[in-house]
Amino acid sequence: MRRSRLFQQQTTEEAQIDLTPMLDIVFIMLIFFIVSTSFVQESGVKVERPxxxxxxxxxxxxxxxxxxxxxxxxxxxxxxxxxxxxxxxxxxxxxxxxxxxxxxxxxxxxxxxxxxxxxxxxxxxxxxxxxxxxxxxx
Known part of the structure; x- marks a missing residue:
């Protein structure tokens, strides 16, 4: 009986994936793209420059x-x-x-x-x- 309880405890544990490192990388990439984007001002009307x-x-x-x-x-x-x-x-x-x-x-x-x-x-x-x-x- 003791063996059956140990066996049951081991099978009920689920594998978990830690998402924290992935979220850190995504957040760092987001900051990188925001900072590296150049902000261009435009006049608001499409013109063909000479x-x-x-x-x-x-x-x-x-x-x-x-x-x-x-x-x-x-x-x-x-x-x-x-x-x-x-x-x-x-x-x-x-x-x-x-x-x-x-x-x-x-x-x-x-x-x-x-x-x-x-x-x-x-x-x-x-x-x-x-x-x-x-x-x-x-």
Whole structure:
């Protein structure tokens, strides 16, 4: 009878897998991917940038103003009227005194719309750059 009890105790124990090391690895991988992901700001409107042979890649983070081919202006993924752009830029400047602007203008956008955006930025004293694509043929 004693042997039957010992035999029963051994068979009722179940094998358990410890998941803690696997969860640790998954958590570390998650942190790695979050940290290594680059965050890219976009204007909120799809534009086809003009090509320039002297284009260079900029690493400075900045606010992006998008200018579509039909003259729509986008700031922080929201369409904005050109008359409200100055007030919005001044509001951003009040909270972030040292910021720059990248103008992402479609290559089919009118020069007049681009000049009006540039004029607003110059009046506010904000440095700006116009985004282009690097020419493929050199």
């Amino acid at each position: 090509v320039a042979s002297t284009a260079t890649k900029q690493s400075q983070s900045a606010q992006v103003i998008g200018l579509s081919e039909n003259g729509q202006i986008w700031l922080n993924h929201q369409r904005i009227d050109v008359r409200l752009l100055s007030a919005s830029i001044n509001q951003i400047k009040a909270s972030q005194p040292r910021f720059a602007v990248i103008i992402e203008a479609d290559k089919r956008a009118t020069t007049g719309a681009l000049i009006s955006v540039i004029d607003i930025l110059r009046q506010a004293g904000i440095p700006y750059r116009v985004a282009t694509q690097k020419s493929q043929a050199n």
